[in-house]
Structures are given as structure tokens and as C-alpha cells.
Amino acid sequence: xxxxxxxxxxxxxxxxxxxxxxxxxxxxxxxxxxxxxxxxxxxxxxxxxxxxxxxxxxxxxxxxxxxxxxxxxxxxxxxxxxxxxxxxxxxxxxxxxxxxxxxxxxxxxxxxxxxxxxxxxxxxxxxxxxxxxxxxxxxxxxxxxxxxxxxxxxxxxxx
Numbered sequence: 001x002x003x004x005x006x007x008x009x010x011x012x013x014x015x016x017x018x019x020x021x022x023x024x025x026x027x028x029x030x031x032x033x034x035x036x037x038x039x040x041x042x043x044x045x046x047x048x049x050x051x052x053x054x055x056x057x058x059x060x061x062x063x064x065x066x067x068x069x070x071x072x073x074x075x076x077x078x079x080x081x082x083x084x085x086x087x088x089x090x091x092x093x094x095x096x097x098x099x100x101x102x103x104x105x106x107x108x109x110x111x112x113x114x115x116x117x118x119x120x121x122x123x124x125x126x127x128x129x130x131x132x133x134x135x136x137x138x139x140x141x142x143x144x145x146x147x148x149x150x151x152x153x154x155x156x157x158x159x
């Protein structure tokens with residue numbers, strides 16, 4: 001079998017950032033998959049499962065309610081390695097096109113208070129696996145250390 005493109009990225013040099021993982025033609029449009037990398041792979045601890053699960057719920061809720069972007073959101077969810085999330089949007093897009101959207105999403109998550117959306121036994125397949133305090137901490141850190149400082153070093157995959 002051929003190695004898939006996401007396994008050809010140099011994870012030794014990959015920094016936290018926002019990267020275009022792939023662009024796929026779908027009908028007459030393009031779907032852009034973003035690698036929203038919150039942790040340096042293999043160099044810092046992966047995100048806790050509860051925090052990641054909570055960020056999944058907060059991110060999906062925010063994105064699908066955003067008046068400007070909600071009709072373009074195809075997917076928001078965690079990477080299996082727990083170092084970030086994938087965001088798939090309709091359109092031929094680049095990191096700069098979604099930087100403000102991601103800043104707003106992570107500000108929302110960082111300041112979220114109350115019951116996590118969809119975190120009930122009826123609504124979620126693992127409703128007890130949530131950690132809002134850590135999700136908020138991770139969101140604040142990513143916002144301050146990455147999203148507020150985006151540049152070529154963390155928006156273009158290392159060669």
C-alpha cells in the first residue's frame with residue numbers, strides 16, 4: 001500500500017500551527033482540510049482525552065453556529081494522536097483565510113462556562129469523558145502562543 005500524504009509530514013520538525021493538510025475536489029467545489037496542530041508531535045505531551053473531547057464539542061458547536069462559516073463547515077474533530085484537530089471546510093482556502101475564525105473559536109472555548117454542549121448521556125457516546133477546565137487551558141495557550149502569532153513557520157509544513 002502507498003503511504004498516505006499525512007504520514008509523509010516531518011513530525012520531528014512540525015510546530016504547532018494551522019496547516020493545509022489536503023485539498024479535495026468534491027463535485028464542482030474544493031474541500032480544504034486544515035491541520036489545527038495544538039501540540040508539537042513527540043516533543044510535548046499529547047492533549048488529555050477529556051480536554052480533547054470537550055474541545056471537539058465546543059469547536060463543532062461554535063463552527064456550526066457561526067453566521068459566516070456554518071454553511072461551509074464539513075467537519076471538526078480530533079486527531080487520533082491527540083495533538084490537534086482537523087477542520088474541513090468547503091472552499092479552496094489557506095490558513096490566512098481561517099485565522100480569524102480559529103481565533104474566535106479558541107476565544108469561545110477559552111472563556112466557555114456552563115454545561116458542555118451535547119455532553120449528556122442521551123447526546124454523546126462517552127458523555128462522562130469531558131474536562132472543561134483543561135480544554136479552556138489548552139484553548140488559552142493555543143490562542144496566545146500560536147494563533148496570535150501565525151506566520152510562515154507555523155502555516156507551511158516543513159519540507
